[in-house]
Amino acid sequence: MPARPGPGGYGSAVPADVRIAAYGVLVQDGAVLLTHWNEEGRTGWTLPGGGLEDLESAQQAAVREIAEETGYRADLGPVLGVDSRFVAPADRMHPNGDRPLHALRIVFAARVTGGELAHEVGGSSDEARWVPLDRVAELPLVSLVPLALGWWREHR
Template identity: 55%
Template sequence: MTDLPHYTEYDTRLAAYAVIRDDDGRVLLALWNEGDQPRWTLPGGGVELAETVEEGAVREVLEETGYDVRLDGLLGVDSFVFSPAQRSNGSERPLKAVRVVFAATVTGGELTPEVGGTTDEARWFPLDEVRGLPRVSLVDVALGYLAAG
């Protein structure tokens, strides 16, 4: 057994994201502005204490894109560990990010950028352009789920 930290010695963040494609096969991404440089990510984010993962995904998509969505199913669950040096909040504890990824469909609303949040733009991209974008690793994880599905 390796000498890994006990679960009380690191932080955990539960987050929910949506892969949303339109009729032309484009994917909706949001521009995350909290890192060292802006990078594209899936719409989504932290799940609040009193909400389900599904409710969190729907709320986050609305906040970051202006769209109401219907969740169409679970694509996968991914975990990623951030060292204290990788964290943007100055914490000296590692962080285990548990990222739940859903497929979703737009049911209403209008594309609107988030104001005062962790993203400041949302845009549709053809799938073949995504690999050339500055993006977070979760985008590749989610596109892998789609390809395997």
């Protein structure tokens, strides 16, 4: 049986690199906590979060990344959704020959439990801020933000 095209037009036989990441949707007082991703000339506003490190659970990664990128400690609620996205080799931040990237993004509801707002130093984001929900669409967003906020609204 021939390989059927998968998402993004890739056949199931095409090897892909996989990146698993975890994020938190933190909303309070009508505002959502966003971070400004700024890496290798690519920028946009996103949710606090990032890739899992070795032997780290998705929950551990989300809590660690929220702290690193925003200065806040957070507790996680339920998984709001999982996004499975394929990135063509030419569009990857770190190309690996002709291999596409399968980005698996796990999004949790979360709430601040302590800490103070702070910007990440030496990482992939350079600013964190509370953005009123009715102003989010005015910002240049990464694709995950509108998707995750839709999940958050469904779970409220």
